[in-house]
Amino acid sequence: MKQGFLLSIEGPDGSGKSTLIQELASHFSDTGREVVVTREPGGARIAEQIREILLNPDHAEMEAKTELLLYMASRRQHLVEKVLPALERGALVLMDRFIDSSLAYQGYGRGLDLEAIHWLNQFATDGKNPDLTLLLDLPAEQGLGRIQANRSGDVDRLDQEDLSWHQRVRQGYLQLLDENPNRLVKVDASLDLPEVLDQALQRIAERLSL
Structure with missing residues (x-):
């Protein structure tokens, strides 16, 4: 059995993560390998219910630490219920957001303590990181x-944030890129989709044998 592989796709809002994941899923499915596409928050029944709470625009009063802890609860349930079983089967798991989102959005965006978020990530995942x-x-x-x-569709709660917040999130991602060069690789999402897909496949091929 092939070893499972966890590939997370990160980026600020509007970067095209979902579209790219569908293109990657189609590409790797053609190789005959099981491909599991999933997302955070969500991806499993309980986690999807937490997602509804997190993104509900009526919850504008949600405090930053409450938000962070809800993301962690969703992460844990999703991981144990869906992601780890898929990896044990040898699947390629394509995940729309994972641990880096908490650091970028709640850490750099909200200004919460980065070390605390690192600890919570490790606690929620038992130390499981993406392979790439x-x-x-x-x-x-x-x-x-x-x-x-x-x-x-409707506007979700995070769509209501101002430009400066989204700029902090992006800068947070770039900082994480600098700090984790062996795991994170950058793809220029400003290009057209075929070029973005080509870049992504090149980055994956440089690191993996899928």
């Missing part, structure tokens, strides 16, 4: 512009 993380990078203004142009 693709960081889709683009300016916050461009990402928010894409969201506005493509919006077809």
Whole structure:
């Protein structure tokens, strides 16, 4: 049996994570390998219910530490219920957000203590890290512009944040990239989708034998 592999896709809002993941899933499914696509927050029944609480725009009064702890609860349930079993089967797991999102959004975005978030991440995951993380990078203004142009549904709670908050999130991701060069690799998300996909596949091929 092939060893399972956890590939997380990170990036600020509007960076195109979901679209890229679908393209990657199609590519690797054609190789005959089991591919599991999932997301945070969510990905499992209880975790999806927590997601609804987190993103509900009526919950604007949610305090930053409450937000962080809800993300961690969702993360734990999702990991044990869906991700770890898939990895044990030898699947390639493509995850839309994982541990780095908490550091970027709640750490750099909200200003919560980074060491505390690191500890909570380790506690929630029993130290499980992605095998590789693709960081889709683009300016916050461009990402928010894409969201506005493509919006077809309701606004969620995080959509209500101002530009400066999204800029802090992006800078947080870039800081994480500098601190974790062996696990995080950058993909220029400002390009057209075929070019982004090509970059992503090159980055994966440089690190993996999938």
